[in-house]
Amino acid sequence: MNSRRDFLTGLATGAVALTMGARQSGAQQRGMIHDSSLVVKDSANLFAMDQMAAQSVQLPPKPGAMESMTVQERDAVERHLHCQCGCTLDVFTCRTTDFSCQVSPAMHRDVVALVQGGYGAQEILDAFTKTYGERVLMSPTKSGFNLLAWITPGLALVVAAGALSLMLRRWGARRPAMPAPVQNAAPGSRVGATADELSRLTAAIKGDEDA
Amino acid sequence: MSLIGELSLWVALLMAAWSMTVSFAGATLKRNDLVNSGVRGLYATFAMVGMASIGLWYVLLTKDFSLEYVASHISSTMPSVYIFTSFWSGQAGSMLFWALILSMYATIAIATSRKRNPELTPWATGTLAAILVFFILTMLFKANPFARLNFIPADGKGMNPQLQNPGMAIHPPCLYLGYVATAIPFAFAIAALFTRKLDAEWLAVVRRWALVSWFFLTIGIILGMWWAYVELGWSGYWAWDPVENSSFLPWLTTTAFLHSIMIQEKRGMLRKWNVVLVVMSFLLAIFGTFITRSGVIESVHSFAQSPVGPWFGTFFFLSVGISVYLVGTRLTDLQAKAELESMVSREAAFLYNNLVLCGIAFAVLWGTVFPILSEWAKGTKVTVGPPFFNTVNVPLGLLLLLLTGVGPLIAWRKASVSNLKRQFAAPAATGVVVGVALFAAGMHSIYPLMTYALCGFVTGTICQEFYKGIRARQSIHNESIITGFYHLVVRNRRRYGGYIVHAGIVMLFAAFAGLAFKSQFDVTLKTGEAFETKDPYGHTWRLVSQGISTSELRDRSVVAVGLEAFRDGKRVGIIESEKRTYYDSQHNQLFQPITGVGIHSTAALDTYLVLAGVRDKDTAELTLTFNPLVVWVWIGGFVMMIGGLIIMWPQAERRRAQAGYSAVMPPARTATVPAGV
Numbered sequence: 111m112n113s114r115r116d117f118l119t120g121l122a123t124g125a126v127a128l129t130m131g132a133r134q135s136g137a138q139q140r141g142m143i144h145d146s147s148l149v150v151k152d153s154a155n156l157f158a159m160d161q162m163a164a165q166s167v168q169l170p171p172k173p174g175a176m177e178s179m180t181v182q183e184r185d186a187v188e189r190h191l192h193c194q195c196g197c198t199l200d201v202f203t204c205r206t207t208d209f210s211c212q213v214s215p216a217m218h219r220d221v222v223a224l225v226q227g228g229y230g231a232q233e234i235l236d237a238f239t240k241t242y243g244e245r246v247l248m249s250p251t252k253s254g255f256n257l258l259a260w261i262t263p264g265l266a267l268v269v270a271a272g273a274l275s276l277m278l279r280r281w282g283a284r285r286p287a288m289p290a291p292v293q294n295a296a297p298g299s300r301v302g303a304t305a306d307e308l309s310r311l312t313a314a315i316k317g318d319e320d321a
Numbered sequence: 322m323s324l325i326g327e328l329s330l331w332v333a334l335l336m337a338a339w340s341m342t343v344s345f346a347g348a349t350l351k352r353n354d355l356v357n358s359g360v361r362g363l364y365a366t367f368a369m370v371g372m373a374s375i376g377l378w379y380v381l382l383t384k385d386f387s388l389e390y391v392a393s394h395i396s397s398t399m400p401s402v403y404i405f406t407s408f409w410s411g412q413a414g415s416m417l418f419w420a421l422i423l424s425m426y427a428t429i430a431i432a433t434s435r436k437r438n439p440e441l442t443p444w445a446t447g448t449l450a451a452i453l454v455f456f457i458l459t460m461l462f463k464a465n466p467f468a469r470l471n472f473i474p475a476d477g478k479g480m481n482p483q484l485q486n487p488g489m490a491i492h493p494p495c496l497y498l499g500y501v502a503t504a505i506p507f508a509f510a511i512a513a514l515f516t517r518k519l520d521a522e523w524l525a526v527v528r529r530w531a532l533v534s535w536f537f538l539t540i541g542i543i544l545g546m547w548w549a550y551v552e553l554g555w556s557g558y559w560a561w562d563p564v565e566n567s568s569f570l571p572w573l574t575t576t577a578f579l580h581s582i583m584i585q586e587k588r589g590m591l592r593k594w595n596v597v598l599v600v601m602s603f604l605l606a607i608f609g610t611f612i613t614r615s616g617v618i619e620s621v622h623s624f625a626q627s628p629v630g631p632w633f634g635t636f637f638f639l640s641v642g643i644s645v646y647l648v649g650t651r652l653t654d655l656q657a658k659a660e661l662e663s664m665v666s667r668e669a670a671f672l673y674n675n676l677v678l679c680g681i682a683f684a685v686l687w688g689t690v691f692p693i694l695s696e697w698a699k700g701t702k703v704t705v706g707p708p709f710f711n712t713v714n715v716p717l718g719l720l721l722l723l724l725t726g727v728g729p730l731i732a733w734r735k736a737s738v739s740n741l742k743r744q745f746a747a748p749a750a751t752g753v754v755v756g757v758a759l760f761a762a763g764m765h766s767i768y769p770l771m772t773y774a775l776c777g778f779v780t781g782t783i784c785q786e787f788y789k790g791i792r793a794r795q796s797i798h799n800e801s802i803i804t805g806f807y808h809l810v811v812r813n814r815r816r817y818g819g820y821i822v823h824a825g826i827v828m829l830f831a832a833f834a835g836l837a838f839k840s841q842f843d844v845t846l847k848t849g850e851a852f853e854t855k856d857p858y859g860h861t862w863r864l865v866s867q868g869i870s871t872s873e874l875r876d877r878s879v880v881a882v883g884l885e886a887f888r889d890g891k892r893v894g895i896i897e898s899e900k901r902t903y904y905d906s907q908h909n910q911l912f913q914p915i916t917g918v919g920i921h922s923t924a925a926l927d928t929y930l931v932l933a934g935v936r937d938k939d940t941a942e943l944t945l946t947f948n949p950l951v952v953w954v955w956i957g958g959f960v961m962m963i964g965g966l967i968i969m970w971p972q973a974e975r976r977r978a979q980a981g982y983s984a985v986m987p988p989a990r991t992a993t994v995p996a997g998v
Binding site: 190192198199200203204206207210243244245246247248249250255256258259260262263264266267270271274278 | 553554555556557560561562664669672676679680683684687688691692694695698699701702703704705706707708709712713717841843914916931933944
């Protein structure tokens with residue numbers, strides 16, 4: 111045991127030396143930095159907001175264009191568009207709740223212009239997708255590779271359920287025949303249980319855990 | 322003190338490395354002296370990490386701005402309570418907090434179980450020490466809380482005011498307590514796999530710690546939801562953000578485990594599956610941290626990103642590899658001791674419950690990582706947001722709610738038709754009555770209608786179980802209803818605590834369904850102007866602007882608006898919302914402006930007001946939201962917490978001996994025993 115203690119003492123001494131060395135070396139490296147903003151880490155904002163992320167999504171108005179949808183329908187379209195400021199909200203939610211964001215109002219203005227230009231919901235979503243890419247949609251499209259996103263959870267569940275069912279059947283085939291279950295309630299039972307159930311209930315109440 | 326703190330971390334690293342090495346060596350060579358030394362090494366690690374933590378708290382509370390962590394996370398104007406909680410508000414501090422909790426948990430777990438589990442102890446000790454080595458190593462080389470600046474700033478940057486909230490002070494520690502607790506079952510599972518002692522021995526300790534994990538994750542998740550709701554101003558509490566998802570994933574698998582472990586206790590079945598669930602819960606906790614810290618997935622929590630991501634990634638894949646190898650090579654040792662006798666039984670219901678819980682976990686995980694897969698496969702990033710998660714998870718959630726009612730009532734082994742009729746007639750009738758009544762009242766949306774009908778059904782099952790239990794106690798012990806209720810719960814904590822948790826789940830689902838009736842309005846009001854509208858229940862609301870006020874405080878300027886609210890002509894009070902802009906001592910703006918949400922809350926409805934902007938000095942641009950039943954999320958969470966506490970409360974030694982593993986049940990004549998007995 112003494113030798114192990116000696117070993118540990120040695121290790122601890124080494125650690126002190128290592129710490130002091132690391133501190134000196136760190137101080138030298140950090141000594142090269144003079145701008146406090148570069149050194150002090152940013153815990154300022156909950157996420158890195160990119161106020162310049164908005165891009166223009168404009169299409170010429172359709173001939174004789176009239177507003178293509180109601181305000182509620184327009185808001186619904188905005189709920190399918192992902193604000194690009196860095197938050198995880200849709201355009202409608204972001205622009206109505208975060209007045210520091212300049213991206214969602216800009217995207218909203220583009221949506222309004224497209225609605226006034228006579229474009230329908232899908233055409234608006236397509237126009238935004240063309241400009242920003244698919245990341246502007248709040249959920250993946252239901253086509254191509256993205257279809258995987260939608261079908262995989264269901265498929266996995268079906269496969270798991272199939273495997274479970276197979277396992278249960280295999281177990282069922284191996285088990286011995288069961289005697290018929292008791293059907294009759296105990297005479298005079300106030301809780302509607304069989305005599306057997308009542309005896310177990312009594313046992314449970316006397317202190318068995320989770321009978 | 323910072324020197325002592327950092328030095329303590331280095332010594333802790335050595336102690337943990339020592340503990341890991343000698344524990345594994347002692348287990349392999351069967352040398353008790355090494356095993357004991359490993360355990361002592363673990364205790365010493367806790368002491369050293371504790372010392373380092375005291376060091377960090379000291380430098381925070383004394384505002385030692387020469388340290389990078391202190392200067393980055395506190396300022397001289399911050400309230401002391403948030404200076405204290407800033408310990409875990411940043412990357413390096415939260416890593417130390419992880420290590421502190423893990424070493425504390427490890428010490429408690431090993432100290433309390435080493436006599437009962439002498440063969441598992443060295444392997445579990447070694448595994449826990451290995452995890453500690455990873456954390457301390459990562460901290461020392463990638464996120465050192467004691468790193469120094471080469472100058473001393475006059476003031477620190479401070480904590481984001483949105484994080485200066487009581488909920489946010491408690492939410493991260495609760496999540497950490499939950500995340501870290503998954504390490505204890507994992508360590509004992511690894512120990513059981515190494516020693517091939519996969520019987521009942523490890524179940525008791527694993528179950529206890531899984532409950533601890535579940536309990537704290539539940540509180541942490543609910544508090545996070547509450548914080549998001551009252552602080553962020555987007556009128557919701559869950560956005561399916563990747564970091565939210567990563568806290569939800571281990572919760573789901575731990576919940577699945579807490580159900581399936583009952584089957585192993587009662588029937589000796591699902592041994593492989595339980596090991597897998599325990600391992601998965603820990604891996605998902607690490608995966609969650611990897612997501613939070615690495616920035617591989619876009620998240621609103623990206624403030625926590627740092628270079629530790631790759632370290633966590635490596636550790637995650639290493640843990641996956643070891644776990645898969647151990648489980649794969651021990652499959653034959655994990656054979657069930659009994660087999661399922663019927664697909665209509667409690668065992669089967671718990672299996673379905675596990676299937677659905679893991680199905681939800683998979684769907685959430687899949688949706689969370691799909692943007693990365695898409696980027697790999699196509700080179701384009703896609704967004705997977707609430708529309709995806711809601712579409713996929715709502716049907717699964719309803720199935721889970723149904724099973725919440727079915728599982729506890731159906732008989733073990735095989736349910737007879739009479740058992741089904743007797744147990745389910747009243748609850749099913751309750752569900753149907755609720756559904757029909759709501760339909761008649763005009764609720765025609767399919768999902769909310771199904772949710773409330775199922776809530777009625779599950780509530781019926783819970784009430785029936787309590788009713789039968791209390792009646793039985795009255796008939797046997799001649800007790801009053803209240804005494805009978807008390808004794809019923811106290812003497813059968815697991816079962817009736819579980820029912821209380823289920824009651825909380827019902828409340829949560831009822832609240833979630835309420836979101837379907839949420840309504841939102843953009844309102845622009847000058848001073849004295851009024852806005853009138855109807856809420857989802859048909860009540861008329863009139864909101865009159867009381868004007869905009871501005872105030873300058875020491876560290877912030879505030880723009881506030883107050884609306885006098887009337888419901889059906891009756892005054893309900895003033896609802897205020899404000900925008901706060903924070904400044905440092907030189908009056909430089911800090912942070913983005915922050916919303917102060919105005920909420921008028923009742924059991925039926927939250928009236929949620931956000932000041933979105935101010936125009937022409939007296940015109941307020943507002944967003945008004947009617948959020949039905951939100952308060953039941955918090956009440957449901959509280960009820961779940963109470964249920965969890967009841968289940969976790971230590972039993973008397975006498976009854977603890979009676980509980981636990983009993984793979985052999987009485988012969989099949991007991992097949993119709995009602996589930997609640």
